Amino acid sequence: MIAEFGQVGLALAGCLALAAAIIGLMPRRMTLAGASQGAVSMVVGQFVFITVSFAALVWCFVTDDFSVAYVANHSNSLLPMQYKVSAVWGGHEGSFLLWILIMCAWMLVLALRGKNYPEGFFTRVLGCMSLLNLGFICFAFFTSNPFERLIPMTPADGSDLNPLLQDFGLIVHPPLLYMGYVGLAVPFAFAVAALMENRVDAAWARWSRPWTNFAWAFLTLGIALGSWWAYYELGWGGWWFWDPVENASFMPWLAATALIHSLAVTEKRGTFKSWTLLLAIAGFSLSLLGAFIVRSGVLTSVHAFAVDPQRGMYILIFLAVVVGGSLTLYGLRAAGQRAYVGFSLMSREFFMLVNNVILVVSLAAVMWGTLSPIGYEALTGDRISIGVPFFNTFFVPLMLLLALAVVMVPVLNWKRTPLQKLKSTFVQALPVAFVLGGIWWFVTEPKYVSVLAALVLALWIVATHARDIWLRSRKSRGLPLAYWGMTTAHLGFAMSIIGIAITATQSIEEDVRMAPQDVSMLGTAEVRFLGVRTVDGPNYQAEQGVFVVTQADGGSFELRPEKRRYLAGGNVMTEAGIQAGFFADTYVSLGEPLDGGAWAVRLHYKPLVRWVWLGALLMAFGGGLAVMDKRYRRLTERRTATVAGAQSAA
Amino acid sequence: MNRASLFIPLGIFCLIMFVGYVGFSLGDRKQLPSALLGKPFPQFEAPLLYNPQQKVSNTDLLGHPTLVNVWATWCPTCKAEHAELLSIAASTDVRLVGVNYKDSIPKALRWLADYGDPYDLVLVDANGALGVELGVYGAPETFLLDAEGNIVYKRVGDVNPRIWRDELAPRLAQMGVYRTPEPETEPASVGSVSMREAHSR
Numbered sequence: 001m002i003a004e005f006g007q008v009g010l011a012l013a014g015c016l017a018l019a020a021a022i023i024g025l026m027p028r029r030m031t032l033a034g035a036s037q038g039a040v041s042m043v044v045g046q047f048v049f050i051t052v053s054f055a056a057l058v059w060c061f062v063t064d065d066f067s068v069a070y071v072a073n074h075s076n077s078l079l080p081m082q083y084k085v086s087a088v089w090g091g092h093e094g095s096f097l098l099w100i101l102i103m104c105a106w107m108l109v110l111a112l113r114g115k116n117y118p119e120g121f122f123t124r125v126l127g128c129m130s131l132l133n134l135g136f137i138c139f140a141f142f143t144s145n146p147f148e149r150l151i152p153m154t155p156a157d158g159s160d161l162n163p164l165l166q167d168f169g170l171i172v173h174p175p176l177l178y179m180g181y182v183g184l185a186v187p188f189a190f191a192v193a194a195l196m197e198n199r200v201d202a203a204w205a206r207w208s209r210p211w212t213n214f215a216w217a218f219l220t221l222g223i224a225l226g227s228w229w230a231y232y233e234l235g236w237g238g239w240w241f242w243d244p245v246e247n248a249s250f251m252p253w254l255a256a257t258a259l260i261h262s263l264a265v266t267e268k269r270g271t272f273k274s275w276t277l278l279l280a281i282a283g284f285s286l287s288l289l290g291a292f293i294v295r296s297g298v299l300t301s302v303h304a305f306a307v308d309p310q311r312g313m314y315i316l317i318f319l320a321v322v323v324g325g326s327l328t329l330y331g332l333r334a335a336g337q338r339a340y341v342g343f344s345l346m347s348r349e350f351f352m353l354v355n356n357v358i359l360v361v362s363l364a365a366v367m368w369g370t371l372s373p374i375g376y377e378a379l380t381g382d383r384i385s386i387g388v389p390f391f392n393t394f395f396v397p398l399m400l401l402l403a404l405a406v407v408m409v410p411v412l413n414w415k416r417t418p419l420q421k422l423k424s425t426f427v428q429a430l431p432v433a434f435v436l437g438g439i440w441w442f443v444t445e446p447k448y449v450s451v452l453a454a455l456v457l458a459l460w461i462v463a464t465h466a467r468d469i470w471l472r473s474r475k476s477r478g479l480p481l482a483y484w485g486m487t488t489a490h491l492g493f494a495m496s497i498i499g500i501a502i503t504a505t506q507s508i509e510e511d512v513r514m515a516p517q518d519v520s521m522l523g524t525a526e527v528r529f530l531g532v533r534t535v536d537g538p539n540y541q542a543e544q545g546v547f548v549v550t551q552a553d554g555g556s557f558e559l560r561p562e563k564r565r566y567l568a569g570g571n572v573m574t575e576a577g578i579q580a581g582f583f584a585d586t587y588v589s590l591g592e593p594l595d596g597g598a599w600a601v602r603l604h605y606k607p608l609v610r611w612v613w614l615g616a617l618l619m620a621f622g623g624g625l626a627v628m629d630k631r632y633r634r635l636t637e638r639r640t641a642t643v644a645g646a647q648s649a650a
Numbered sequence: 651m652n653r654a655s656l657f658i659p660l661g662i663f664c665l666i667m668f669v670g671y672v673g674f675s676l677g678d679r680k681q682l683p684s685a686l687l688g689k690p691f692p693q694f695e696a697p698l699l700y701n702p703q704q705k706v707s708n709t710d711l712l713g714h715p716t717l718v719n720v721w722a723t724w725c726p727t728c729k730a731e732h733a734e735l736l737s738i739a740a741s742t743d744v745r746l747v748g749v750n751y752k753d754s755i756p757k758a759l760r761w762l763a764d765y766g767d768p769y770d771l772v773l774v775d776a777n778g779a780l781g782v783e784l785g786v787y788g789a790p791e792t793f794l795l796d797a798e799g800n801i802v803y804k805r806v807g808d809v810n811p812r813i814w815r816d817e818l819a820p821r822l823a824q825m826g827v828y829r830t831p832e833p834e835t836e837p838a839s840v841g842s843v844s845m846r847e848a849h850s851r
Binding site: 069153155278281282285289316319323324327328330331334335367371 | 653656664669
């Protein structure tokens with residue numbers, strides 16, 4: 001019965017979405033009085049009904065209702081409670097319901113902040129988002145309904161959640177990632193509304209900025225978490241695989257990063273308007289493309305959901321309508337947005353342009369690498385895969401160039417910069433970076449020029465930003481949060497570069513055969529294998545290896561990697577033993593048992609691997625800080641002030 | 651830069667969509683363009699579920715159209731398709747062979763006792779060796795073999811009424827082990843008789 005409530009909730013939300021879309025997107029001369037309030041209440045209604053629907057699904061999982069097909073396929077009575085709840089988004093249908101719930105949450109927050117925007121524009125934004133939501137709800141309802149029943153053949157027990165997904169990382173990774181994906185619908189809707197209302201101006205850019213930053217911050221967190229999860233759960237010690245699903249999340253991230261910068265230029269200088277519009281459309285379109293890649297089975301991947309051609313076709317048509325429609329609107333309306341504002345080569349505008357070009361080229365490279373196997377298969381019928389080398393060859397030089405552009409940010413003015421001002425960063429910050437990079441060059445083996453270049457550039461970013469903070473805080477007390485946000489994000493970028501460069505080249509990896517009491521050397525540390533014992537988990541049995549690692553400085557710790565056999569599905573999973581540290585991780589994973597009580601063991605020493613994710617955390621934190629800036633809050637106050645003024649005048 | 655250049659993004663998008671569409675329509679991916687399609691069933695030797703001493707090999711699958719269904723008790727989808735398999739066993743002359751995949755024998759026996767046994771033969775593939783040969787990546791999977799032992803159709807996922815109607819029934823009919831029911835042979839209910847009479851008048 002509860003599952004049917006969920007079904008009804010989904011259907012009612014769909015009806016409200018349809019109504020809100022009609023009201024919101026109606027041609028202006030036909031607009032009814034009170035359209036804005038109507039749209040707002042329908043958005044609240046969508047949120048309420050989807051919440052009911054989602055709660056019903058959670059209820060089915062918590063009460064082990066295996067007559068619901070989705071529950072039977074993704075849960076088991078032995079599953080611990082927290083995983084029963086997270087199993088709700090462990091498969092295609094439920095994760096899409098979560099996607100819709102998050103979409104409704106974004107719309108709700110937007111509706112509550114409606115006073116900040118002109119009424120006509122705001123109604124358009126809600127209408128556009130409701131139309132998108134309608135598409136999502138129809139997709140869930142007609143092709144991937146999580147409430148379908150298995151009657152009369154109700155299984156006695158479920159087939160269990162994929163053990164890979166029984167993990168803290170999975171509980172939080174999809175919600176964060178979807179917050180980012182779906183959040184990009186807000187700048188998309190703002191862009192569409194601005195095109196429809198013919199008001200692509202600085203105010204539009206200022207309204208879009210906090211939403212874009214917020215969505216981008218979530219996307220950054222989601223990607224970083226996914227990477228961290230892959231690192232400790234897949235047991236290969238890698239943290240990025242250029243897998244199609246990872247690329248699907250990385251492409252919108254690149255577009256959103258470009259959008260954040262382009263929006264800044266549009267707001268401050270009134271240029272790049274049509275480019276900004278295009279990026280806003282591209283960001284969300286790439287989210288949808290990602291959904292298509294992940295959920296249609298067009299590309300095979302570790303993350304792939306159950307394959308269903310009907311779903312793929314639906315998403316493809318939806319994509320064609322949404323993206324095709326918005327790009328047509330762009331083609332028709334963006335022409336009036338040309339602004340001629342001059343700037344010199346040594347200006348923020350120019351470097352923002354450089355930043356945008358680099359990001360878009362990177363995006364094109366990732367897209368080529370992800371989609372060309374499909375094209376190749378279409379042409380020749382053979383399956384190829386574009387491997388890691390392709391992506392790395394493109395990415396390393398592009399990101400180094402991007403780092404060079406970031407270096408210049410603190411010393412550049414809008415419009416033009418006197419060369420005198422540029423001198424300081426070359427004279428003061430660059431030598432510091434060179435000295436530190438040089439020290440690294442002399443103390444480590446093996447040496448790589450590209451790593452040295454990355455280190456010097458990253459340190460240069462840090463030095464020049466630190467210098468800028470110092471200079472500015474001497475001049476004025478209380479720097480704006482937007483400034484702190486930007487600086488934090490740039491420092492996070494530098495931190496990630498250092499982490500990536502070092503961990504990619506300085507890691508030690510040993511595959512060894514170890515019998516109990518054997519000792520292996522891992523770099524300067526000594527690893528002793530004590531043996532394997534059997535441990536019982538709540539829904540698995542594990543063989544747990546016990547290793548004692550003694551470091552060169554005498555410190556020692558124990559690592560307990562496991563090989564788990566899950567009772568319900570019989571799946572075998574590797575759980576790595578990791579000693580995490582700010583400067584290095586030691587990572588041990590159990591391979592296969594060999595004869596004579598010995599095991600194949602994989603030992604890793606990974607210096608600075610945490611910096612990759614900590615850098616991403618800093619970037620996301622910076623994005624969040626910028627949203628908190630007073631200038632976005634003042635919007636409300638200013639408006640209430642003018643309204644109050646108008647009232648008192650009347 | 652003129653107005654037309656603003657449509658460049660739309661053009662690029664159409665190109666991407668075209669590639670996506672072509673890639674996507676390469677085939678129903680559940681009906682995998684399996685490397686095995688049209689090839690003989692791989693060689694194997696597996697014990698019988700009811701009599702583990704007796705081994706069966708691929709020569710035992712020759713001579714008659716055969717439907718090989720890979721199933722397991724840990725697989726709820728297998729339970730969902732079980733009713734369909736029972737009705738196939740009842741309504742056709744195809745030889746239905748079950749491969750009990752990575753499962754425990756007592757559980758498999760209890761399952762067949764509880765839900766009914768549609769199979770003419772049940773093989774045990776306890777360690778998944780036959781599954782590897784067949785390229786099985788999950789249960790259930792179903793293979794249709796002609797009398798010469800060649801794989802003519804493969805289904806990944808459950809055999810549901812739609813798959814039966816659109817994919818299996820026509821092929822089985824073509825092989826001569828299934829007769830599409832004539833309206834007359836159906837147990838005619840009163841309603842349908844009167845309908846037909848009304849129609850002929």
